[in-house]
Amino acid sequence: QTIKLEDYRATDFVLHSVAMTIRLFEGRADIHTTLELERRKGVDAAAPLVLDGDELTLTGLALNGTPLEGERYDASPQRLEITGLPSDERFTLDIETTLVPENNTKLMGLYRSNGIWCTQCEAEGFRRITYFLDRPDVLARYEVRIEADRSAAPVLLSNGNPAETAVLPDNRHFAVWDDPFDKPSYLFAMVAGDLDSIHEQFTTASGKPVSLGIYTERGRATQAGYAMDALKRSMVWDERRFGREYDLDVFNIVAIADFNMGAMENKGLNVFNHKYVLLDPETATDVDYAGVETVIAHEYFHNWTGNRITCRDWFQLCLKEGLTVYRDQEFSADERSATVQRISSVRRLKAHQFPEDQGPLQHPVRPTEYREINNFYTATVYDKGAELVRMIETILGRDRFRRGMDLYFDRHDGDAATVEDFIACFEAATGEDLSRLALWYGQAGTPTVTVTEDYDAAAGRLTVGFKQTLRQGTAGTGTAPVHIPIRFGLVGPNGQDIDTASVHGANVAGDVIHLTEPEARVVFENLSERPYLSVLRDFSAPVALDHPQSEADRLALARLDPNLFNRWRILNDLVGAALTTASRAPSPEIQAPLTPEIIDAILGSAGDESLEAAFRAQALALPGEAEIARMLAENVDPDTVHAVVEAARRGVGKRGAALFARLHADRETGSQFSPDAESAGSRALASAALGYLAAATGDFGPAADQYAAAGNMTDRLAALTVLVHRFPDTPASTSALDDFYARFKHDGLVIDKWFAIQATIPSPGAVEIVAGLASHAMFSLKNPNRVRALVGTFAAANQLAFHRADGAGYRWVAERLVEIDRLNPQVSARIATTFRSWRSLEPVRRDKASATLRQLLELKDLSTDLRDILGRSLR
Numbered sequence: 001q002t003i004k005l006e007d008y009r010a011t012d013f014v015l016h017s018v019a020m021t022i023r024l025f026e027g028r029a030d031i032h033t034t035l036e037l038e039r040r041k042g043v044d045a046a047a048p049l050v051l052d053g054d055e056l057t058l059t060g061l062a063l064n065g066t067p068l069e070g071e072r073y074d075a076s077p078q079r080l081e082i083t084g085l086p087s088d089e090r091f092t093l094d095i096e097t098t099l100v101p102e103n104n105t106k107l108m109g110l111y112r113s114n115g116i117w118c119t120q121c122e123a124e125g126f127r128r129i130t131y132f133l134d135r136p137d138v139l140a141r142y143e144v145r146i147e148a149d150r151s152a153a154p155v156l157l158s159n160g161n162p163a164e165t166a167v168l169p170d171n172r173h174f175a176v177w178d179d180p181f182d183k184p185s186y187l188f189a190m191v192a193g194d195l196d197s198i199h200e201q202f203t204t205a206s207g208k209p210v211s212l213g214i215y216t217e218r219g220r221a222t223q224a225g226y227a228m229d230a231l232k233r234s235m236v237w238d239e240r241r242f243g244r245e246y247d248l249d250v251f252n253i254v255a256i257a258d259f260n261m262g263a264m265e266n267k268g269l270n271v272f273n274h275k276y277v278l279l280d281p282e283t284a285t286d287v288d289y290a291g292v293e294t295v296i297a298h299e300y301f302h303n304w305t306g307n308r309i310t311c312r313d314w315f316q317l318c319l320k321e322g323l324t325v326y327r328d329q330e331f332s333a334d335e336r337s338a339t340v341q342r343i344s345s346v347r348r349l350k351a352h353q354f355p356e357d358q359g360p361l362q363h364p365v366r367p368t369e370y371r372e373i374n375n376f377y378t379a380t381v382y383d384k385g386a387e388l389v390r391m392i393e394t395i396l397g398r399d400r401f402r403r404g405m406d407l408y409f410d411r412h413d414g415d416a417a418t419v420e421d422f423i424a425c426f427e428a429a430t431g432e433d434l435s436r437l438a439l440w441y442g443q444a445g446t447p448t449v450t451v452t453e454d455y456d457a458a459a460g461r462l463t464v465g466f467k468q469t470l471r472q473g474t475a476g477t478g479t480a481p482v483h484i485p486i487r488f489g490l491v492g493p494n495g496q497d498i499d500t501a502s503v504h505g506a507n508v509a510g511d512v513i514h515l516t517e518p519e520a521r522v523v524f525e526n527l528s529e530r531p532y533l534s535v536l537r538d539f540s541a542p543v544a545l546d547h548p549q550s551e552a553d554r555l556a557l558a559r560l561d562p563n564l565f566n567r568w569r570i571l572n573d574l575v576g577a578a579l580t581t582a583s584r585a586p587s588p589e590i591q592a593p594l595t596p597e598i599i600d601a602i603l604g605s606a607g608d609e610s611l612e613a614a615f616r617a618q619a620l621a622l623p624g625e626a627e628i629a630r631m632l633a634e635n636v637d638p639d640t641v642h643a644v645v646e647a648a649r650r651g652v653g654k655r656g657a658a659l660f661a662r663l664h665a666d667r668e669t670g671s672q673f674s675p676d677a678e679s680a681g682s683r684a685l686a687s688a689a690l691g692y693l694a695a696a697t698g699d700f701g702p703a704a705d706q707y708a709a710a711g712n713m714t715d716r717l718a719a720l721t722v723l724v725h726r727f728p729d730t731p732a733s734t735s736a737l738d739d740f741y742a743r744f745k746h747d748g749l750v751i752d753k754w755f756a757i758q759a760t761i762p763s764p765g766a767v768e769i770v771a772g773l774a775s776h777a778m779f780s781l782k783n784p785n786r787v788r789a790l791v792g793t794f795a796a797a798n799q800l801a802f803h804r805a806d807g808a809g810y811r812w813v814a815e816r817l818v819e820i821d822r823l824n825p826q827v828s829a830r831i832a833t834t835f836r837s838w839r840s841l842e843p844v845r846r847d848k849a850s851a852t853l854r855q856l857l858e859l860k861d862l863s864t865d866l867r868d869i870l871g872r873s874l875r
């Protein structure tokens, strides 16, 4: 059944309040919900009340305190319809349901993870707890009472502020939580269990004290310190940057081992995948630290962008997600390095969103229809959604953007809003016309911007042409010209921007060209020499750039551009183009896909000590194999792509051997580990150097030494990756893998790294390796992190083996998908998206991949989640 945006209408009944009692027992949870409801003005007096359910068992139903007779209602596991309700006065409904949290393997609704009772309700999980108007535009005040055994669950948490606790007979107790802010059901949460915790106090800018708590499984609270620190920094940042203060007396976070996604912003009670809370230097890498910081900030920022202002319907998901990703990116930019943060956001966008937008799963940032909303928590909604907000900021400028945001918070606090509401605030606050920007929300696909340059030396005039094109894709959502802000500069030979006062033609304001028509021309006059044109600085729009600049110009900009982001971007594009070309050419070309000039540019950045180490490490990171495949767009042979990337690595490694040896030798060892961005950058640079050294020399010695001496997980994992990926089956590699396992076998989060590193061994034999690991004692189909580490990582990040020409990689993943789907459809559907680019493969693999998809789709009893992904992938 397809849900359509155009079919939106408000509910027939208005919900005023919710009172819940949750009684937890071993093997059972009894839920008693009291709803205060009222028929909406103007609604037919005979209209029934229809509530959503999902696999529910009704055990009691009463209207205004009197049990309802059977003929007044119709209950099934997925629906409760009640007739004959009062036409114009408030009434109460008491609904009782009973559940078995222990059997809830979908991890949606109320379930148990390592003994802890917890909930996940976004998007439609609340209906797995009780019958409800389970949609984001139904907002109400909740009072929640939780009862449980005092030993099994000494800690009882829900949304809002704590109200009352007391002891009951039979070693039981209860806690009441009262959330004063109206909220939709997807923000409900409840946690009960035997938890450890850490606590701190925070005082908001206006002096309000807030008690902060982070709860973990027993024995792990010591790993929550960095998350607590990130939370406090997030709270301060939102006050300073957006004037947003926290609004309850408490803010709690719970870390859970079995969790479908990263984390969830439930009001006052965020629930996290413990991967994004628990850290220490021995078990977590710098990447993990950065991930915790980002996700903690993201969920905290949702308190305003998502909770205080929520979404009218799920089509508006980007209203909270795109905006909140934009906010967490800005936070990370301020806390760390803005340039490096932007590089990593753009890498992520290109790695995840571009392929989605260019394949059969493409959809607009605001979709207009869906079958399964869980399949729309995508890179397009999140990351492209963030780019659209960023473009609004670029178009308006920082100050006027803030004015628009202030108006949004003012006007829509307490609302379930739409994308139109959001954009209208910026227009109202600034008088700017954003209609061509708004078109981005409805059109799928990545626009291409073509740039041409024409320099007239005699006249000292540079004429630059811009053209935007958008190809109609499978979503069929139109190709109208949109507003594309292009940040630019003219760079002189001394590496400084030339003053561009003498410019006319298209709409240029400061350092931004506003391309709002299919084509535009900009003319720069009074130039004494031909400048280097640097466009799309900071990646000011999520477009594919077609700028046929000479290699000499690009090499100059890679060295000179005062916009550091563009230094990286232009070099990365140059390398990407060379690797793509080599991947198309017959095999002899593979020997040296990068020219010495390009390699010197890479080495120049990597060796430039005036630059941040993290930036230098980014300069060394070649485009990945999936990225090359995406740029090739058709007839992709992953074996060739792999060979080309390998040859490039050897080429860089050989030419830079001296530099890499020095960078690796200079790395800090033995000193106290600090997770700060600067230290992390140095470690990333040293690790990149180690990888190139190994590629160039074929010597595992330095990696084995680094593994043996490693004082933290970042250095240890970097060394292990080099050993296992470059020297598989050697004693050095196997003994390091065994040592790693022996050290960390008690810690699932680290064992996930152990699985993932083997799932990504760049060898066709990795299919047999993952097949063997699937029966390892530490593997479990029930833990989403474990499944993603082995199956997800293999399919997403092992191009060589997943795409093995005999189809064995596809078959192995397909078999696992069927098993996972029976337990947890959200996880199976997500992993199945790794097939999405099958059409761009060479014919043999293309046929094998599509046959695998078709065979899967023929199976009965697939979840709607997986069926939806498979069906759309074959479009």
Ligand code: ARG
Residues within 6 Å of the ligand: 122, 123, 261, 263, 264, 265, 298, 299, 321, 374, 377
């Ligand atoms: N709102 C959560 C976040 O972005 C993610 C929820 C994902 N839900 C889902 N059904 N996939 O922070």
Ligand code: ZN
Residues within 6 Å of the ligand: 298, 302, 320, 321, 324
């Ligand atoms: Zn979010």
